[in-house]
Amino acid sequence: MYKTSLLSCTAAAAIILFNIQFSVHAETLEVSDGKTVPVSDKTYETIHAKDGGKIIGKHLTIVTNKDINQDTNKTVYAVTAEGANSAIELLEGTTIKGTGSGIFLGLEAKDGATLQMTKGTITYSGTGASSSGILSSTGASFSDSKSKKNKLEDVVISSENDNLLLPLGISAKNSTVTLNNVTVTQALIGIFAEDHSTITVSGGSLDGDTDGVYAGNGSTITLNNNVTVASSKSNALHADGIESKITMKGGAVIGGSLNGHGGALFTENGGRIEITDVTLTTNNFGNGANANGFGSIIELKGKTSIEKVRNGLRAEKGGKITSEDLTITAYENQEYSISGIIAIDPNSEIQLKGHTTIEKVSYGLGAYNGGKITSGDLTIVGGKVIDQDPDEARSGVWTGDSGSEIQLTGKTTIQNFDEGLYADSGSKIISGDLTIIGGESEEATIGVSTSELNSIVELNGKTTIQNVGTGLLAIEGSTIKTSNGTVDTNSEGLDTQSDTPQNGKKNKIEAKKAALVVINGGHIDLTDVSATAEVAGLQFATFSDNDPNGPDYPQKYHSNEINLTNAEIHAENDTGILVGAFVEKSIEDAAAPSIGTVNLKKSEVHADVLLGDGIFWDKTSWKGKNSWHDKEMKAISNGTFTLSADQSTLEGRANIAKDRNVHFDLKNNTQWILKNSAHEKDDDGNLLDIAQRSRSDISTLHLDNSSIIFSKPTEEHYQTLHIGSGKPDSTAVYNAMGDAKIYFNAEWSDGAAINEQKTDRLLINGNVSGTTSVYVMGRLENDNVEANTSAAANVRGLSLIQVSGKAEESSFKLVNGYTTRGGLPDMYTLRAYGPDSSQGKANIAQNLFDEKNENFWDFRLQPELLGNGSGSGSGSTPDPETNIPAVAPVPQTASYLVMPNALFYSGLTDMAKQNALLANIRTSVLGKEEDKQTGFFLYTYGSTGTLSSERGPLKYGYGADIRYAALQAGVTLAAIEGQNTTTHLGLVGTYGQLSFTPKDMSDAGKNTLDKWSLTAYGSIQYNNGFYIDALLSYGILKGHIANALRGNTAKLNDAKMLSISTTVGKEFATGMEGLTFEPQAQVAYQHLMFNTIEDADNLTIDMNNPSQWLIRVSGRLTKTISTENSRPMSFYGKVNLIKTFGDDGTIHIGRDFDLDPMGPAIEGGIGINAQLSHNFSLHGDVSYQQKLQKTGISGASFSGGIRYQF
Secondary structure, three states, X not given: OHHHHHHHHHHHHHHHHHOOEOOOOOOEEEEOOOOEEEEEOOEEOEEEEOOOOEEEEEOOEEOOOOOOOOHHHOOOOOEEEEOOOOEEEEEOOOEEOOOOOOOOEEEEEEOOOEEEEEXXXXXXXXXXXXXXXXXXXEEEEEEOOOXXXXXXXXXXXEEOEOOEOEEEEEEXXXXXXXXXXXXXXXXXXXXXXXXXXXXXXXXXXXXXEEEEEEEEOOOEEEEEOOOEEEEOOOEEEEEEOOOOEEEEEOOEEEOOOEOOEOEEEEEEOOOEEEEEOOEEEOOOOOEEXXXXXXXXXXXXXXXXXXXXXXXXXXXXXXXXXXXXXXXXEOOOOOOOOOEEEEEEOOOOEEEEEEEEEEEEEOEEEXXXXXXXXXXXXXXXXXXXXXXXXXXXXXXXXXXXXOOOEEEEOOOEEEEOOOEEEEEEOOOEEEEOOEEEEOOOOOOOOEEEEEEOOOOXXXXXXXXXXXXXXXXXXXXXXXXXXXOOOOOOOOOOOOOOOOOOOOOOOOEEEEEEEEEEEEEOOOEEEEEEEEEEXXXXXXXXXXXXXXXXXXXXXXXXXXXXXXXXXXXXXXXXXXXXXXXXXXXXXXXXXXXXXXXEEEEEEOXXXXXXXXXXXXXXXXXXXXXXXXXXXXXXXXXXXXXXXXXXXXXXXXXXXXXXXXXXXXXXXXXXXXXXEEOOOOOOEOOOOOEOOHHHHOEEEEOEEEEEOOEEEEOOOEOOEOOEEEEOOOOOOOOOOEEEEOOEEEEEEEEOOOOXXXXXXXXXXXXXXXXXXXXXXXXXXXXXXXXXXXXXXXXXXXXXXXXXXXXXXXXOHHHEXXXXXXXXXXOEEEEEEEEEEOOOOOOOOOOHHHOOOOOOOOOOEEEEEEEXXXXXXXXXXXXXXXXXXXXXXXXXXXXXHHHHHHHHXXXXXXXXXXXXXXXXXXXXXXXXXXXXXXHOOOEEEEEEEEEEEEEEOOOOHXXXXXXXXXXXXXXXXXXXXXXXXXXXXXXXXXXXXXEEEEEEEEOOOOOEOOEEEEEEXXXXXXXXXXXXXXXXEEEEEEEEEEEEEEEOOOEEEEEEEEEEEEEEEEEEEXXXXXXXXXXXXXXXXXXXXXXXXXXXXXXXXOEEEEOOOOEEEEEEEEEEEEEEEOOOOOOOEEEEEEEEEEEEEOOOOEEEEXXXXXXXXXXXXXXXXXXXXXXXXXXXXXXXXXXXXXXXXXXXEEEEEEEEXXXXXX
16 A cells, blocks of 8 residues: 555656646656656557657557547647657657557647657558548648658558558658658558658658659658659659659659559659659559659659550650650550650650660650650660551651651661651651661551651661661651761661662661652652662652632642652662552542652662552552542542653653653763563553563653663563654753763664564654764674665664654764674664655655654664765665675774784884894994994884775775884994904884874774884894895784774784894995995795784774785995095985785684785885994985885885994
8 A cells, every 4th residue: 555655656746847747547648848758668649749848759659549539639640749849759669550549640740849750650540531631641740840850760651441541641841851761551642742841761662542752842852772652543753843853763663543644753833853773663554754844854864664654754834854774665465555755845855865765665756746855876666556546657756746856866776666757747857877677567657757848857867767668758748858978888787688789878768668758749858878669669649639620729739859869769570660640539620730850869760660650559458449638539640740860870661641741851971771671560460561561651851961771672572762742842852962872772684664673762752952872782783684775775774763853864873973783894874864854754654653744754773885975875886796785894994904014014114224224334434443342323214105905995995094103222232253254233122103094984093003122133244245134023012993983992902013034135346436236135024913802893803913025125326425524424325126925814803804915016215324423423214115006005214313332
């Protein structure tokens, strides 16, 4: 009894002493007035510190009471610290959980108080919020408490019932709180911070049904050390308002979505979220990050992974998002569209730095209504969408509306989408290095697509597009272009199995259907591109649904345009350019539209058919009928189309609709190679008749310094190019300028019926202007039709070109004025027969036009016959043996025939001057000692001659004018004095230039050859005056053979010439002082050695290495006189009788041609030798040679030189 009373008294004294108040049930602890009370292992209904009071509790249990559990008391917290310097510290595990009562409000620190809790739990057990609102139920609340000591550590805040969620897990208003390893579950909002609060979170997990973490009204929340934040129905992290900010490093964010709203990160009204190395996830329906409103910002730093989202990033109403290394992976097999990244509205902006990967989405990047996105390196892989709207294409990158823009600045790879890039409604996409690999969709897949006026896609880097139906598609005033021209010769396509030649182009397109498509004003500008397609390289189409009889007439057709520079287009098995025009099916008498223009510069188009009529999807199974804007359309055959090519190559035939105007403008060395189509089929899939596949049609052709080339015939089928419609028009349908050229293939026949002639043809149904050079190639050697020399001139040969309108004789000319056939030098020319032709009119039976009219022009390949005139008429002189007019050879034939004699003539001139040199040495008046001296000498000489032929040109005998000039230098190596003889030995080097121009041959040219030779000589002179001279010479010949029409036709390389000569003679004194007579005889041999000569006219010349022997018998009379200064001087005269033989061989130019022997000649001349000083002597000589028969050379020669002895 004493002890109990004593204890009671002691407790009462303590209560009085410390001002501690207990209810009559001992359920409430309240400390005030600056007191500090430590308590442990107690159970209270509430604890309360105020007025500077402090409670330090350990292992406490707070249960509230039934009275407090009433609705009128739901604003009372289980634990409250209020007022400055008031504090509660709950240490080592405090439990706040109702027992037979409810817990609506857990902890509270307000008005400057401090609250700490370690290793505790707060369990919400209320039945619902009071009428005062959702904030009446809070796990931990901090209000106007800026103490840095506010801390929850290892605390779990939850609800005792999964179906009863705690409205606020942790709330902060104008407060500062630290949360270490805190767990909040079963709450509507995990953390709620407002009014410039600061919350620092380290570790733990925060889960809110509507918001996991919310920062508003300028508050700041920082999450570190791998915090997990989740929201099952809305936003995991939510920053609302200017200066409201959430920062997170590491950890995971799991967002939810209800009706498509919510997600992992959400900022609005200027709020800001910054995360580093965080994984974001939603319930497959939410946004990974959503910045909503002007000034709202989300920054994703480090490596960010976003998974199971409907939208990875979303910026709208002026919001901004930036990321570094980012991966977005959507939930696969969704039954709705999924966007990786989307920016909406003006000033909304997303910047993707580092590398971004987006997978399993319907749309990779999207910007519309003014939104903007900028990306660095980017990879987008499309997902598989179930039950997608068939009219809604999956796009890798897309923009819509004016002001919207996406810039892909790094390396971008897009795979498995219906559209790689798509810009619509005036928006813009700019790419750097870009790779697009299409999906396996059975619908139309497109690499890059634009639609509507001012929509633009700029491809600025290296672009590769593969495995798509259509490469590029521009519709209704939109544009696709490249902005640079750099050639990357190192570039290779991604598809290593493709056998398409890439040719080092920077940009590459491989399309299953069409490479480039423009519709209704589409515009494509490309540089440095290689494109391949299975159906159409380029597609031009115009659609109109305007009724010409309705209020919108005239129809609003839009002209398309494609500009290609340094491009290659390949449609090897189909059509290079398809052209189509369509109107609504109900419209009749449609106006002619302007379908489009293609401008090619330094580009190539290789196709089975160059130009075709129609649209590529007619040839596919994509659509059962043609439609446009849900209206059924029909094709029309009118309209205009222009192809302009500059320094380009075109391959394939042209096939145009009946009433269509197609204009070709080819300039600056452009080539159009026409060929028979190998694969063209009709609507039933059957190969077209060869007559159709070998015909080309265009309306007009402007050929400026360019070429039309007919490729070799296929199975004996030649081609025909039709130009013009034949309608009256003052403008020429064929206009040639500069060096315009056409190359024909033909199989030679003479006089064959017009339909039996085998040749390519050009038929011009209209007027012609300018002059075109014509080349004829092919099997001209096949003379399988006998010549019909009795036929009229205007039906002989082959008809190559016909013109129904105005033309001139000079409108078409064989290049160089002639051609040859079969390796023979026979000359063929193109003669024009027509209304104003000097050759006469064309034969109407030869007319190939549908409308027969005798006033047409017919340009025919015919042989040039020998005779008095140049024509093939009666003026021709027949061969006397066959009585058939002989065909004139090409002009250079005469040069080959006279060249051996011209060379022999130069060789004889050299030998004559060398013999004169030896004679001068012998007649030297120097003393014996001086004769032993070594001598150096230099001579120059020249000769002119006229070669004549007895056979004449009818037998291919030709004369020539010959000019030869030479410089000769030599040295006497030794002068050997014997008992009765004196021997001289030496070397002579000679450079000579020989020119010869054939006579009796029209258009013969001047031929020039250079000759270098080295001659060894020896001379033995006996004391009795007898002497023997010997020469051995070897020379090299180089030069050109030419004619007046085309200049040089062949190059002479490394021809050689060998000469050997022996001369004997004796000096006899006469009765007159100083006068001697010298009879002489010479035998000489010359041999020419030629390689085979290849001539520009497809001739091969075998010169057969001709040779010549010469015998000369001569006499020389010399008079020597002495001058006053004892310098001797001598004069001489000479007469030579010359005979050549062994030089009557042949040369072979397709057949053998005889050479003319030079025959005998007589020569006379005079000369002078003068000793100018002790060492110098002077020599001069003039002579003239006269042939003694009709064949031979007559001409003069002259020489002069000096000799120096030392």
